[in-house]
Every structure is written in structure tokens, then in C-alpha cells.
Amino acid sequence: MDHQPFWNPVIETMPREKLVQLQLKKFKRIFNWTYSHSKFHKGLFDSAGVTPDDIRSLADIKKVPKVEKSMMRDFQCKDPFPYGDALCVPLEEVSIFRQTSGTTGQPVYQPDTWQDWEWWSECWSYILWAQGYRPSDRVFIPFGYNIFVAFWAGHYAAEKLGCEVVPGGVLDTQSRILKIQELQATAMMATPTYILNMADVAKNKMGIDPSLLSINKITCAGEPGAGIPSTKKRMEDAWGAKVFDHSGATEIGAWSYECAHQPCGMHVNEAMFLVEIEDIKTGKIIEEPGKKGKMIITALDRIAQPCIRFDSKDVIEWDFGPCSCGRTFRVIRGGVIGRADDITKVKGVLLSPAAIEEVVRSIEGLGDEFEVIVDKQGDIDRIKLKVELKPEVAQSSIETALKDQLRLKTNLGYRIEYYDYGSLPRYDVKAKRFKDLRKKHAIDKECRL
Numbered sequence: 001m002d003h004q005p006f007w008n009p010v011i012e013t014m015p016r017e018k019l020v021q022l023q024l025k026k027f028k029r030i031f032n033w034t035y036s037h038s039k040f041h042k043g044l045f046d047s048a049g050v051t052p053d054d055i056r057s058l059a060d061i062k063k064v065p066k067v068e069k070s071m072m073r074d075f076q077c078k079d080p081f082p083y084g085d086a087l088c089v090p091l092e093e094v095s096i097f098r099q100t101s102g103t104t105g106q107p108v109y110q111p112d113t114w115q116d117w118e119w120w121s122e123c124w125s126y127i128l129w130a131q132g133y134r135p136s137d138r139v140f141i142p143f144g145y146n147i148f149v150a151f152w153a154g155h156y157a158a159e160k161l162g163c164e165v166v167p168g169g170v171l172d173t174q175s176r177i178l179k180i181q182e183l184q185a186t187a188m189m190a191t192p193t194y195i196l197n198m199a200d201v202a203k204n205k206m207g208i209d210p211s212l213l214s215i216n217k218i219t220c221a222g223e224p225g226a227g228i229p230s231t232k233k234r235m236e237d238a239w240g241a242k243v244f245d246h247s248g249a250t251e252i253g254a255w256s257y258e259c260a261h262q263p264c265g266m267h268v269n270e271a272m273f274l275v276e277i278e279d280i281k282t283g284k285i286i287e288e289p290g291k292k293g294k295m296i297i298t299a300l301d302r303i304a305q306p307c308i309r310f311d312s313k314d315v316i317e318w319d320f321g322p323c324s325c326g327r328t329f330r331v332i333r334g335g336v337i338g339r340a341d342d343i344t345k346v347k348g349v350l351l352s353p354a355a356i357e358e359v360v361r362s363i364e365g366l367g368d369e370f371e372v373i374v375d376k377q378g379d380i381d382r383i384k385l386k387v388e389l390k391p392e393v394a395q396s397s398i399e400t401a402l403k404d405q406l407r408l409k410t411n412l413g414y415r416i417e418y419y420d421y422g423s424l425p426r427y428d429v430k431a432k433r434f435k436d437l438r439k440k441h442a443i444d445k446e447c448r449l
């Protein structure tokens with residue numbers, strides 16, 4: 001079993017025509033379940049005139065109305081407390097509470113039953129097996145186990161695979177590094193921000209070279225960094241390990257993963273999720289590869305608070321052709337490229353913080369941290385970029401390259417401020433590097449991709 005490349009060979013290499021049939025069968029089942037158990041969903045579907053009898057083919061799915069996050073906040077004000085009327089099971093069947101981090105507003109609560117939780121860890125098992133986790137691995141999880149789902153299901157899945165799991169809960173960064181060293185852990189899971197932060201602490205505060213520790217693979221989630229080539233390279237170089245991308249969300253599930261062939265993108269677990277890409281301008285579903293749009297996603301097996309045609313605002317695009325690993329699950333190119341509501345217009349130009357990250361991390365003399373601040377002087381937008389110089393690096397040696405690359409990749413000019421290494425804020429989970437200080441009404445959030 002250990003040499004077998006797939007967690008579930010039948011599902012992961014299923015011919016596409018069969019896979020699509022499976023998706024339709026599962027969609028009908030979850031739609032039926034939700035229609036008959038969730039008051040909120042029944043009202044939504046009835047108002048669009050869609051009943052379970054109307055879903056006969058995958059094309060019919062487009063008739064099903066999308067669910068926005070704001071709708072979830074609304075239904076959670078209703079009974080039963082605290083989840084509201086999209087809850088499809090009696091409250092006593094809910095076995096775990098989670099909530100979203102609330103970065104885009106009021107947090108959304110997420111109930112799961114034990115069956116849902118087994119489904120979560122099954123989804124993560126696909127991820128970990130594809131990234132080379134095997135029973136011989138000792139997996140260190142440097143995450144503050146709490147109300148955020150983060151790496152909880154990764155933890156359960158690693159146990160399910162037969163790995164040995166070390167929960168690195170409330171330890172501080174230095175203690176975590178010492179534990180990894182002491183136990184010779186072989187794998188870990190964290191946000192890209194924290195992976196880089198840990199490497200920095202090991203190297204510069206403890207005199208430990210993380211690439212000489214025993215970690216040989218790292219699974220990232222929570223931020224797009226592992227899909228940004230220069231950030232991925234920094235992490236791989238620092239730890240001497242393979243770094244893999246994964247994307248999931250509290251209200252969706254663990255829906256995608258990079259495989260060991262590192263196809264510069266992530267497979268969508270199409271046996272568990274139905275992903276549609278919607279053109280942001282026209283609202284049409286994009287089938288062809290290489291065209292960006294926002295993800296509409298359905299979790300095909302989640303029952304307590306179903307996720308049906310959820311408007312995730314994640315910007316993605318289909319890749320061309322199948323992956324060399326043999327999985328028939330489609331790949332999204334470059335992972336999650338950004339968020340539709342994250343991409344802001346500055347001086348009339350669309351700005352993606354990920355593009356700035358790609359530039360900063362590709363310049364050798366700069367530290368990992370940076371900050372982008374957008375404000376207004378009169379009617380003119382201004383962007384300030386704060387970067388850190390690595391010790392003994394002269395500003396003059398990188399200034400031109402940084403300016404040129406920024407202009408090339410983002411089409412914008414910046415006021416760049418250089419700081420001493422270690423002076424910008426460090427983060428343990430998700431970073432807050434992008435600040436838009438312009439007045440709310442002045443922010444043009446129109447997203448044209």
C-alpha cells in the first residue's frame with residue numbers, strides 16, 4: 001500500500017465520463033437532502049422555481065441559485081441558535097462547532113456532524129497521500145488548535161493514514177522548532193507565512209539551519225503562498241523540503257491539493273466537490289482552460305450545513321490537459337490566484353497583492369516580510385511598499401531590479417520604503433500585509449479579469 005500513489009485509486013483515476021456521472025448522482029442526492037431539510041435552502045430554491053425534479057443533467061445545476069456569504073450571516077440570526085435555519089440535522093447531532101476567521105466581515109458559524117467530520121478527514125487523506133505522507137511519517141502540526149478549522153482535519157487525516165502526529169498546540173515558535181529537532185519530525189502543516197517565520201526564528205534567533213532538520217515535506221494552507229513560485233522556492237530552500245499547496249475553507253471543506261508531481265496547480269477533488277468557474281463579467285460558466293473566473297462550489301457529501309453552489313469569490317482557472325500523476329481530477333492552474341473581492345483598483349489599474357508578493361520574494365536581497373499600503377493624496381491614489389533588506393545587503397544593489405519588476409508585473413509605480421531586517425510585523429497564522437486606507441466609497445471593487 002505504501003508504494004501505491006493514490007489514496008483511492010478507483011476514484012482518483014476514474015474515467016472522466018464516469019466521474020461526471022458520479023458528480024451528477026451526488027449532486028442530486030445532496031440537493032434532495034437540502035431541499036427537504038433546510039428551510040433556508042428550500043425558500044431560496046423555491047423562489048428560483050427549482051425543485052429536485054428539475055435536476056436531470058449537470059447543465060441543470062446552473063438553474064440552482066448561488067449562496068453568498070452574506071446570506072449565511074442572515075440565516076444564522078434565525079433559529080435554532082447559533083446556526084440558523086439552514087441546519088439540516090437536529091442540534092443534538094452536531095458534534096463540532098467551527099467558525100470562519102471573519103476577515104471579510106462577521107464570522108460564519110459552521111456545524112458538522114460526526115459523519116461530516118469523517119468526510120473532512122477523508123478529503124484530507126487524499127491530500128496527504130498525494131503529497132507523499134505515509135505511515136512512517138512523524139507529522140508535526142504547529143497550529144493553535146482552536147475554533148478555526150485550519151489544520152484540524154489534516155491532523156485527523158494524518159492519523160487515519162497511519163502517520164504519527166505531534167500536536168504542536170500552545171508551544172511558542174522556538175519550542176516548536178526544538179520539538180521538531182528532538183523528535184526528528186518528517187512533515188508539517190502550516191500557513192506559508194508561518195513556515196517562513198519559523199525558518200527565520202530558527203536561523204536568526206536560535207542558530208539552527210532549518211534545512212538540516214528532518215522535515216522533508218510541508219503542506220501549506222490558509223494563504224496562496226505555496227502557489228506563488230517565489231514564495232514556494234523560499235520555503236523549499238529554507239527547509240530543504242518539498243512544499244505543497246492545498247486550499248480549503250470552513251464553509252466548503254478541503255477541496256483541492258497539489259500532488260507530488262507539483263503541476264504548478266492543484267487538483268480539485270471532483271469526487272467530493274463540484275467546482276464551476278464563473279466569468280465575473282458575464283456570469284457564464286467557463287469550461288475552457290486558461291480563463292480566469294470566480295469559483296462556485298458544491299460540497300457533494302456535507303450534510304449538517306450543506307454547501308451548495310457557494311459563491312466563494314476565489315479566483316481560479318482550469319489548466320490545460322491532465323496531470324502527469326495519472327489522476328483524472330482536473331487541475332486549477334497556479335492554485336487560487338486571488339480573491340475577487342481582494343483585487344482592488346489603484347490608479348485605474350487592477351492590483352493583486354499576490355503579484356507584489358511574487359516580485360518581493362523573487363528578489364534575493366529582500367526579507368520575507370513586506371507591507372502594501374494604498375491611500376489617497378487629493379484625488380490621486382498612492383501605493384507605498386515597505387520591504388526589509390536582508391543583513392548586509394545594500395539598498396542600491398536591489399533598488400532598480402525591484403522597481404522594474406514591480407512595474408513589469410503590476411503596471412504600477414510605488415513609493416518604496418526600506419527597513420532593517422526584522423522590523424516589519426511577523427505573523428503566526430495569516431498575514432495582514434495589504435492595507436487600503438482610501439475611504440470606503442472611493443474603493444472601486446469592480447473586478448475585471
Ligand SMILES: [Zn+2]
Pocket residue numbers: 259260261263267323324325326327
Ligand atoms: Zn497530479
